[in-house]
Amino acid sequence: MYDVAIIGAGVVGGLVARTLSKYKLKICILESQNDVAMGATKANSAIVHGGFDAKEGSLKALLNVRGCKMMESVCNELGVSYKNNGSLVVGFNDEDRAVLNELLNRGITNGVERLQILEKEELRELEPNLSDDVVCALYAPTAGIVCPYTLAISAVGNAMDNGAELKCNFEVISIAETDNGYKLSSADESVDARFVVNCAGIYSDKVARMIGDDSFDVHPRRGEYILLDKECGDTVSCTIFRTPSKMGKGILVTPTVHGNLLLGPTSVDIEDKSDKDTTQEGFDSILRNTHETVSAVPLQKTITSFCGLRSVGSTGDFIINSPKKGFINAAGIESPGLTASPAIAEYIEDMLKDSGLEMISDPDYNPIRKSYHAFSEASDEQKNEMIKENPSYGKIICRCEGVTEGEILDAIRRNPKPRDLDGVKRRTRAQMGRCQGGFCGPYITELLAKELNIPYEDVTKFGGKSVVNIGKTKGGQA
Amino acid sequence: MRDLVIIGGGPAGMSAAIAAYENGITDVLILERDENLGGILQQCIHNGFGLHKFGEELTGPEYAWRYEEKVRALGIECKLNTMVLDVSNDKVITATNAQDGIFQIQAKAVILAMGCRERSKGALNIAGSRPAGIYSAGTAQKFVNMKGYLPGKNVVILGSGDIGLIMARRMTLEGAKVHAVCELMPYSGGLARNIEQCLNDFNIPLKLSHTIVKIHGKDRVEGVTIAKVDERRKPIAESEEYIPCDTILFSVGLIPENELSKSAKVDLSAITNGAVVDQDRQTSVEGIFSCGNVLHVHDLVDYVSEEAEIAGKAAVEYINGNKDKNILIPIKTDGKVRYTVPQTITKEKDVAVYFRVSDIYKNVKVNVSDGNEVLFSKKRVKVAPGEMESVTLKKEVFAKAKELYFSLEEM
Numbered sequence: 001m002y003d004v005a006i007i008g009a010g011v012v013g014g015l016v017a018r019t020l021s022k023y024k025l026k027i028c029i030l031e032s033q034n035d036v037a038m039g040a041t042k043a044n045s046a047i048v049h050g051g052f053d054a055k056e057g058s059l060k061a062l063l064n065v066r067g068c069k070m071m072e073s074v075c076n077e078l079g080v081s082y083k084n085n086g087s088l089v090v091g092f093n094d095e096d097r098a099v100l101n102e103l104l105n106r107g108i109t110n111g112v113e114r115l116q117i118l119e120k121e122e123l124r125e126l127e128p129n130l131s132d133d134v135v136c137a138l139y140a141p142t143a144g145i146v147c148p149y150t151l152a153i154s155a156v157g158n159a160m161d162n163g164a165e166l167k168c169n170f171e172v173i174s175i176a177e178t179d180n181g182y183k184l185s186s187a188d189e190s191v192d193a194r195f196v197v198n199c200a201g202i203y204s205d206k207v208a209r210m211i212g213d214d215s216f217d218v219h220p221r222r223g224e225y226i227l228l229d230k231e232c233g234d235t236v237s238c239t240i241f242r243t244p245s246k247m248g249k250g251i252l253v254t255p256t257v258h259g260n261l262l263l264g265p266t267s268v269d270i271e272d273k274s275d276k277d278t279t280q281e282g283f284d285s286i287l288r289n290t291h292e293t294v295s296a297v298p299l300q301k302t303i304t305s306f307c308g309l310r311s312v313g314s315t316g317d318f319i320i321n322s323p324k325k326g327f328i329n330a331a332g333i334e335s336p337g338l339t340a341s342p343a344i345a346e347y348i349e350d351m352l353k354d355s356g357l358e359m360i361s362d363p364d365y366n367p368i369r370k371s372y373h374a375f376s377e378a379s380d381e382q383k384n385e386m387i388k389e390n391p392s393y394g395k396i397i398c399r400c401e402g403v404t405e406g407e408i409l410d411a412i413r414r415n416p417k418p419r420d421l422d423g424v425k426r427r428t429r430a431q432m433g434r435c436q437g438g439f440c441g442p443y444i445t446e447l448l449a450k451e452l453n454i455p456y457e458d459v460t461k462f463g464g465k466s467v468v469n470i471g472k473t474k475g476g477q478a
Numbered sequence: 479m480r481d482l483v484i485i486g487g488g489p490a491g492m493s494a495a496i497a498a499y500e501n502g503i504t505d506v507l508i509l510e511r512d513e514n515l516g517g518i519l520q521q522c523i524h525n526g527f528g529l530h531k532f533g534e535e536l537t538g539p540e541y542a543w544r545y546e547e548k549v550r551a552l553g554i555e556c557k558l559n560t561m562v563l564d565v566s567n568d569k570v571i572t573a574t575n576a577q578d579g580i581f582q583i584q585a586k587a588v589i590l591a592m593g594c595r596e597r598s599k600g601a602l603n604i605a606g607s608r609p610a611g612i613y614s615a616g617t618a619q620k621f622v623n624m625k626g627y628l629p630g631k632n633v634v635i636l637g638s639g640d641i642g643l644i645m646a647r648r649m650t651l652e653g654a655k656v657h658a659v660c661e662l663m664p665y666s667g668g669l670a671r672n673i674e675q676c677l678n679d680f681n682i683p684l685k686l687s688h689t690i691v692k693i694h695g696k697d698r699v700e701g702v703t704i705a706k707v708d709e710r711r712k713p714i715a716e717s718e719e720y721i722p723c724d725t726i727l728f729s730v731g732l733i734p735e736n737e738l739s740k741s742a743k744v745d746l747s748a749i750t751n752g753a754v755v756d757q758d759r760q761t762s763v764e765g766i767f768s769c770g771n772v773l774h775v776h777d778l779v780d781y782v783s784e785e786a787e788i789a790g791k792a793a794v795e796y797i798n799g800n801k802d803k804n805i806l807i808p809i810k811t812d813g814k815v816r817y818t819v820p821q822t823i824t825k826e827k828d829v830a831v832y833f834r835v836s837d838i839y840k841n842v843k844v845n846v847s848d849g850n851e852v853l854f855s856k857k858r859v860k861v862a863p864g865e866m867e868s869v870t871l872k873k874e875v876f877a878k879a880k881e882l883y884f885s886l887e888e889m
Contacts, residue, residue, distance in 0.1 A: 226603065227600075274696070276607065276608075277605065277606050277607050277692075278603075278604075278605050278606065278608075279605050280605045280691070282605075283603045283605070302600070302601050302603060303598065303600050303601060304598075304600030304601075305600065305603050306608065380580050383574075383579065383580055384579040384580055387574070387576065387579040387580070388579065391576035391577070392576065393576075394574050394575050394576035394577070394578070394579055394580075395559055395575065395576050396511070396561040396574065399511065399561065402561075402563070434595075434598075435595045435596070435598055435614075436598035436599070436600045437617075438595060438596055438598055438613075438614045438616065438617045439595065439617075441613075441617055442617065442620045442621055442624070442625055445625075446625070456625065456627055457627055460610065461609070461610035462610070462697075464697045465697035465698055466609060466610035466697040466698060467610060467698065468610055468621075468629070469621055469625075469627035469628060469629050470628055470629070470630055470631060470724070471627070471628055472626055472627055472628065473622055473626050473627060473628050473652050474652060474653065475626055476625075476626025476627060476628075
C-alpha cells in the first residue's frame with residue numbers, strides 16, 4: 001500500500017513526487033510510457049513565463065507568477081539548465097499597442113515585477129535582429145528559459161533518490177475505490193494507494209472518468225516547432241512573442257538554454273490524442289510568422305522539427321481539484337503549465353495536507369541533485385581530475401554536442417534509468433546536435449545494449465516496437 | 479611545439495602526413511577521433527576505390543590500409559580516440575582523450591582533414607511522424623557493415639547521392655527490398671557508374687523529380703507518401719503515392735565539418751561550405767591548410783589523396799619558410815561552373831583546378847579567360863553536378879592575368 005500514487009511522470013507529476021518525497025511517505029509514480037517526460041513535457045516552448053498573460057484571479061495567474069519566482073532555485077537544486085533571459089511581446093501597430101497595455105496592467109495586477117513597454121529605439125539596442133516593422137514591445141525581465149524534459153527527469157530522479165518508486169509502461173486502465181483508498185490497475189498489475197494525484201496530461205480526463213468524474217474534458221492542441229543549429233542561438237537574446245490572440249501566444253522565436261534557436265509553436269485543435277505529426281502547413285506558418293518578427297533567421301541551419309500536444313482543459317483554467325476524497329486532479333495544464341509546475345506541486349502538497357495526509361519530514365531528504373552536464377560544465381582542471389579517475393570522460397561519443405562516454409554511462413546508471421536511445425538523448429544531449437545521432441547512434445545503441453544487458457537488436461528508439469534494428473545481417477548471423 | 483599537426487586520420491589526413499614526412503618534416507602528429515585510422519572508408523566495404531590512384535579496384539578498408547601501412551612504416555605518431563575541441567588562430571590545438579585528458583599542442587603548421595557529415599533528415603522539414611526506422615544512409619551503412627545489424631526489410635531511399643546508391647545495393651544484398659530511390663532533382667547527384675551498378679543492375683527504380691511528403695508510422699516507420707515535384711521543386715498533390723516500408727534512408731547531401739576551421743577563424747566559402755584556399759590548399763590563415771572532404775566534397779577518394787599530398791608538401795614548405803608569398807590570382811565562376819578549388823592561384827606554378835557545375839550540360843566548352851580573352855578551353859560531351867571536373871593550367875597561360883574566369887559555353 002502506497003501513501004500516494006501519482007499518475008503521469010511529466011513535469012507536473014515529477015515535481016509533485018519530488019515535493020512529497022521530503023516527507024516520510026511511500027510514493028509511487030505510474031507512467032504509461034517507456035520513459036518519463038514523454039508527453040507535453042518533452043515538446044513545448046521551454047519558456048518560463050513572466051505571468052502577465054493569464055486572467056486576473058485565475059489559478060493560471062496565481063501559479064504562473066509563483067512558479068516563475070520558484071523556477072531558478074528549483075533548477076539550481078536539481079541541476080537543470082535555466083536562464084533568466086527576459087521576454088518581449090512585440091507589437092506592429094496601434095491595435096497591438098492597446099493589447100500590450102492591457103497585458104501590462106494585467107501583469108501588474110497578477111504581481112509580475114518590472115514589466116515595461118519598450119519603444120522602437122530601445123528595442124533595436126536590446127534585439128538588433130528584430131524586424132523593422134516592430135514598433136513597441138512589452139518587456140518582462142523576470143521571464144526565462146528552462147530545459148523542460150531534464151526538469152521532469154531530474155525531479156523524478158530526485159524523488160526516487162529520496163525513496164519514491166517509478167513504474168514505467170504502467171498504463172492505468174481502471175481505478176477501483178477500496179476501503180482505505182484506491183486500487184489502480186494496468187493490464188498486468190495493480191497498486192494500492194491511499195491518495196491519488198492525476199497528472200496524466202492529455203489523458204487526465206480519461207483517468208478522472210475512471211472514478212466517475214466527468215466534470216471536464218481535455219483536448220489536444222497541436223504545436224509544431226523547428227529547431228536550429230547552435231550557431232544560431234544568439235540571433236535573439238530574449239524570447240520573442242507576438243501579440244497574443246485567443247489561440248495562444250502565437251509563433252515565438254527564442255534561444256534555448258542549450259544555445260539553439262527554437263521557432264514555434266503552431267496552434268491547431270485536433271481530435272486524436274496520439275497524433276503528433278508535423279505538417280507542411282505548420283512549417284509554412286512557422287516560417288512566415290518568424291520572418292515577420294525577426295529578420296535574418298538562418299533557416300538553412302534547421303536541425304530538426306517536432307510536434308507536441310498541449311492539454312487544453314474545458315474550463316479555460318488549470319483544473320486542480322479533488323472530485324473525491326483522496327483523489328486530486330491536476331488537469332488541463334497547458335501554457336503556462338511548465339512555468340507553474342513547481343507552484344502546482346506546492347499547491348497539491350497543501351491540498352493533500354488539508355485532506356488528511358499526514359506529512360512528517362524525512363530527515364534524510366536531500367533536495368540536491370547533480371546535473372547531467374556536470375562534467376561539461378566543469379573547468380578544464382576539474383575535467384582532467386575526473387578523466388584521471390574515470391578515463392571514459394576523455395572519450396567523446398557525440399561529437400556535435402561534445403558528450404563523453406562517461407557522461408552517457410552515468411546517465412544510463414542514474415535514476416530514472418533510460419531504457420531507450422531517446423531517453424539517453426534527453427538526459428545527455430548525445431544525438432541532439434547537428435548530425436542528429438548520425439555518427440553516435442550506433443555507439444549509444446551498443447552502450448545501452450551492454451548496460452541493459454539486452455541484445456543489440458532489442459534496443460529501441462523510445463520503447464514499444466520502436467526497434468532500431470530488426471535483426472542481424474547475413475554476415476552477423478554467422 | 480610540434481612541426482605539423484594533422485586533424486583527422488582518414489584518407490586526407492594520412493595522405494597529407496605521408497607527403498609531409500617524405501618531403502622532410504618528420505615531426506608529424508595525426509589526431510583521430512575514431513579508434514582506427516581510415517575514417518569513413520572503414521565502413522565502405524564495397525569496391526571501386528583506387529582505380530585512378532593504384533589502377534586497381536580496392537575496397538574502402540583496403541584503400542585505407544595502403545596508407546595506414548605507410549603511416550606505420552614511417553613511424554608517424556597517431557593519437558587515436560582523440561577528439562580535437564578547438565584550434566586557435568595561432569595554431570594552438572586543444573584535444574581530449576582517455577589517456578592524456580584535455581591537452582594543448584602548439585603547432586608550426588596545421589592541416590585540417592576532418593571530413594564531412596551527412597545532412598540529416600531533420601534538416602528537411604518533412605511532415606508526418608518521427609518513428610524508429612529513419613537513418614541517414616551512412617548510419618545504416620555503419621549498422622550493416624560495422625555492427626552486423628540490419629535496420630529494416632522494406633526500404634525507401636530519399637536522395638541519390640553516392641552513399642544512398644551504395645546502400646540501395648547493400649540493403650538488397652542483405653535481403654531487404656528497396657522499393658524506390660527518390661531524387662528531388664531531375665538528375666542524380668551520384669556517379670553514373672553507381673546508378674548502373676547499384677540501381678539498374680538490381681532493378682531498383684530511380685524516381686527523379688520525386689520527394690517524400692509524409693512519413694507514416696507510430697513506433698516503426700510504416701510507410702511514406704511520395705510525390706512528383708514541379709520545376710520549382712514543389713510537390714504536385716495529384717501525383718502522391720503511398721509506399722509501405724519499415725525503413726527510410728536519407729542521402730541528401732554531405733556537409734564539410736568545419737566547426738574547427740571556424741574556431742581558427744578560417745574564411746569559409748558559402749558555396750563549398752569549406753575553406754577558401756590557394757593552390758597549396760592554404761587557408762586564409764597562414765600555416766593552416768585544408769584538404770579532403772572538409773575542404774569540398776569529393777566523389778572519389780583518389781582525388782582526396784591527391785589533394786592532401788598537395789597540402790602536405792605545402793605545409794613542409796611553410797614550416798621551412800619556403801612557401802611563396804606571391805600575389806595570388808582570384809578565380810571567379812559564371813554560376814554554371816558552381817565553384818572551383820582552389821579559389822586563388824599563384825603565377826609561379828602550373829595548377830590543376832577542380833570544379834563542379836550546377837546542372838547537367840551537354841556539348842560544352844569549359845573556358846578560362848582573364849576577362850577579355852579566352853586563355854584556355856576544353857571540350858566536354860557531358861558535365862554533371864555529381865562528377866567533379868578539373869583542368870590543368872600551365873603557368874605561362876595565365877602569367878599576365880589579374881583574375882581568372884571559369885565559364886561554360888554551350889556549343
